[in-house]
Amino acid sequence: MKKRLLLLLILSLVFVTCASGCGQKSLLNPDNPVTLTLWHVYGEQADSPMNRLIDEFNSSVGKEKGIVITTTLMSNASQIGQKLLDAQAEKPGALDMPDMFFCHNSNAEELGVDNLIDWETCFTKDEMGAFVSDFLPDGMVNDTLVVLPVTESTQLLFLNGTEFARFSSAVDVSLDDLESWDGFFETAAKYYDWSDGKPFCAFDYLLRSVELNAISSGAAAESLYKDGWYDFSNSALQTSWMQFANALVQGHIVISDLYSNTQVMTGEVAGGMGSSASILYYNDTVTYPDNTTEPMNLQILPMPRAAGGKLLASQAGVGLCALKTTAQKQEAVSLFAHWLTESDRNLAFAAQTGYMPVTYDAFDAIKDYNFNNAAFERLYRTFTQVQQSAQILSEPAFAGFYGKAGNLYEALRAKQKDYAKRSAGGADTEQLSEQTWKLFQGIS
């Protein structure tokens, strides 16, 4: 009995010694702070709520614990992946690889999961439980959570409200017509005629609309893809594509120059289909070439659905990744990630940037949030509507997918004016649409 008691005592001592020695000693030193470089995508070319957040972190928790975060690049979600690959390859002229960055999970996969921190080593199971569970799978690459969801976006239809009101009072259309793709294309055709040949809508990510239309019509999401790109033998995909192609070749819709919001702001188009986060870039006014301006009165609608189909919403967004470097940096990164995803902060940040928050608490608090901008209030009303009634679908996450999509948009952008010209000149729209399908198939 005595021997057992002694053994227990020794084991307890060993455990206490290990626990105190191995675990909790911080590697951070407020007198000699560690510097973390960051690349992000929030507010490129404009006001950056992320930079303000970083200033807040540096002057509070960072100062207290010994962490300084420096933004060394503000980019956008479609370009940051290539820039990261260039930096990793140390290409001449490329910036140094950052310690933390925001990117898609396909970008993370290209960078190599082994090079990135597994967030499940930084967050406890309880802490992970605070995240909206639908968002976490998007951050997994090879069963490792390397992309931490910080915000999520969806694709929405942004309309120049003043222009649409003028249009709807002249032609018998309403916002309700934009609930279905059929109604949308009819409205686009009417607008084209009414405006003497102006496209109704510019698309930032046309392929996502094509996919969701096909799925909304009944196709299985996974049937649309093959070998990291599209399965061109899928008839639902082709049917959906042809609907959009038909509108595109007639000039009713266009592929955006890069961001549809600039085309809405210059009055080139009445609306733009793009990320919810593009609200940050919309001006309050539309400015026409003769420098007349009018209020934007931005209207925000969910993406249309197939006639009789389910309402679907795309879920996209970059997340936070961190390079595996030193233990000290890993501790600093973990501290920042915890701070960034605290519910109150997550909601405030999402509300300023046009994203959806990622924690349950933040989501519940949206309805009571005090927005100081009418457009943002409308955006979050639409978010709630989407959240309540739409089925959320993640974007495809194949390595190299966004590069191929970019090539397709580039090719269509180069030809779309010519298609519209030929169509207006009497060319067969079916044949022109077929050409776009072949062009789509040619991208590999």
Place this chain on the structure above:
Amino acid sequence: MNKLLGYIQTQAGGGTMKRKLFLYMLLLLFFILLVLASMLSLMGQFKTPKDSLLETCELQQTVFQKNIQTHRNHLSMMGIHFSEDLSSGIESWLSAQHTDFSSLSDSHKKVESLEDFLFDTVRQYLMQADCSGAFFMLDTTVNTSAPNAAASKSGLYLQVNGYEIDHREALCYRGSSEVAKQHGVMPHRKWKLELDSDIFWGYALAAQKASLPLDSACSFTDFITLPGMSERAMHIAIPITGADGTFYGVCGFEVSESYFKQIFAQPTKLSHMLAVLSNSYNSDKAVLTDFFSCGTTNGYYYLPKENLFVTDFSKGLSRFSDGTDSYVGILSICEDVHGDSLFTTAIMVPEKDFTADSLHNLLRLGILLFLLVVLSVVGCIYFSHRFLVPLLRSLEQIQKGNFQSPRINMVEIDDLLDFLAQKDGETEKEIKQLKEEINHLIQTQNREINEEEYRHFQTCLASLTGKELDIFKLYLDGKTSKQIQEICAITSNTLKYHNANIYSKLGIKSRKELLTYATMMKEGKREDEARL
């Protein structure tokens, strides 16, 4: 110095050689250190942390100011060429269109055509100059009936998108988006058609200088927050005038805060240094209110808040405080190369860092002094010991009269020992001679003494009492009357009484006679012992 030496002399006056030597050596060390410190101080090598900070800040300030001046000079020079090229471009276009400048008003088609014509010129200057944006604003608008038309100016404003080294991509911040896209440049996400001269007030500044030669017409603006962005920027503005003096508008460059931070980041050894540029510092109010800042090339700094109050710190250094954090450094106002505008620069480090450095230096100095004192004391003890031990041994031998002890390789002591040994030999010789002389004298005297009386003396010794015999022996041992009184514990009268009895019994008349006979008896015994 003499006083100190006197003090040591006094303090160690009754002390040992060891103590004296130790104190003198310590004094010497102190003196050497004092001279060394004075020399270092004279040569400028002995500095306080404040001196060091001031010197480093001044050096950094010189480099930073030179960078700013060179950059501003470069932008001025490029601006003059930019203005000349735009002026020539506008006149070429007007000539080709067979129209005049006033026809641009209310004609967005013509303005678009002119922007198209000048687009590549603007983009070329954007890429060549060290700037984040290049622009021109024409003295016209495409819509005179639009609200705020008087301030609205047609023109082009291109910005660099991101500051990556591998590519500089242009964005159209202001100007025709259609023209920009035709030239492969995307509109900025906060694009607008025209520039508002109430916001881009470099226009008014340059317009006032339209009649001056271009060399004197460059103006740098204060910092503005670019509309639609959180980015702040300053502009250099130069008027565009025609060959006949017609004022066409204003052109110039933008330097954004982000770009400034990137290109002016300083290589430095200062910890968490902050370099600041202001175009509007008011020395009377002593507040830096509107400034750009940059840090070190591979480090960081904490961005101060809006207002930095400047107060004197010490030794030419100033304290900069934003109410929460404070910095220590220097501030100076200087002129552009052309001397037409002033700018203020400041170099500073967080006061917390400076205090920590000072404490660190103090601690280091304390440890150094402690080590010096310990080493000096130990050194003095060791060397005085090494020097004095053989010396003291020799003195001890001298004290014992052993002049033949081994020599210690100290010339003075060895010579002294030799001298003493020689003297000792001579003395012994003299003593021997003296003894011989004494013997001779005794023998001579013996011969002169009455044999009869001597025999009587010897015979009558047995008649002395015990006490008288003791006194007699004490006389023979050479004791004085006083010593005998003390030894025998008797008074002088008692001694006189015993003396009288001894004299009478031995038949002598004085102590001298008694001692003479006693010495003869001793000598006689010694000779008998020697014979045996």
